[in-house]
Amino acid sequence: MRVIDLTHPISSEIPVYFPWHPKTEMLRTANFKEHRCQVTRLTIGSHTGTHIDAPSHVFEGMPTIDQYDPVLWFVDAHVLDFTPRESRQEITEEEMRARVKKKGVAVLVKTGWDVQFGKEDYYASYPPISNQAAEFLASMEIPVLAADTPFTLDVHYILLKKGIPLITNVNNTSRLKEGMIKLIAAPLLIKGSDGAPARVLAVLE
Numbered sequence: 001m002r003v004i005d006l007t008h009p010i011s012s013e014i015p016v017y018f019p020w021h022p023k024t025e026m027l028r029t030a031n032f033k034e035h036r037c038q039v040t041r042l043t044i045g046s047h048t049g050t051h052i053d054a055p056s057h058v059f060e061g062m063p064t065i066d067q068y069d070p071v072l073w074f075v076d077a078h079v080l081d082f083t084p085r086e087s088r089q090e091i092t093e094e095e096m097r098a099r100v101k102k103k104g105v106a107v108l109v110k111t112g113w114d115v116q117f118g119k120e121d122y123y124a125s126y127p128p129i130s131n132q133a134a135e136f137l138a139s140m141e142i143p144v145l146a147a148d149t150p151f152t153l154d155v156h157y158i159l160l161k162k163g164i165p166l167i168t169n170v171n172n173t174s175r176l177k178e179g180m181i182k183l184i185a186a187p188l189l190i191k192g193s194d195g196a197p198a199r200v201l202a203v204l205e
């Protein structure tokens with residue numbers, strides 16, 4: 001068994017792409033010399049780095065991240081390898097239909113764009129999943145959708161309306177081949193939250 005970490009590390013330098021999103025801050029509040037231990041205060045937005053979006057992110061009154069059964073965070077997932085992928089080249093419904101044949105299996109989309117994370121044009125240049133492809137995935141009753149990119153706002157609305165959480169900005173997808181994995185995607189258990197940073201792992205048999 002091998003375990004691959006699919007998480008972007010959290011630090012004060014982790015990028016924030018929108019003005020309404022809080023910057024990440026890490027402040028040492030205790031140290032070995034004065035307190036005989038170290039403690040760090042972490043200030044972070046709920047949609048920072050590798051994170052999971054709950055339906056309440058875009059729909060008022062819909063489920064929050066803490067309302068999901070934790071069984072959802074350990075699932076069989078089909079890695080779909082779309083590399084190499086050009087900037088802004090949509091992943092189409094036809095491409096999805098050609099690969100996704102079984103209902104009820106999570107999907108992890110690999111585009112190779114995780115290596116662009118942190119660059120200024122990351123959100124402007126990633127290859128998005130088309131609306132039609134998202135509608136198809138919803139019809140296949142996937143439990144979660146993960147990608148090494150962000151998701152468009154339309155894709156948020158299409159999948160979160162169906163209660164399908166989005167695992168956003170996964171990392172290290174170059175270490176994954178197309179095929180089945182066990183996916184662990186555990187969000188912080190934040191009461192009433194619209195999303196949460198997550199530790200995401202791929203387990204390869």
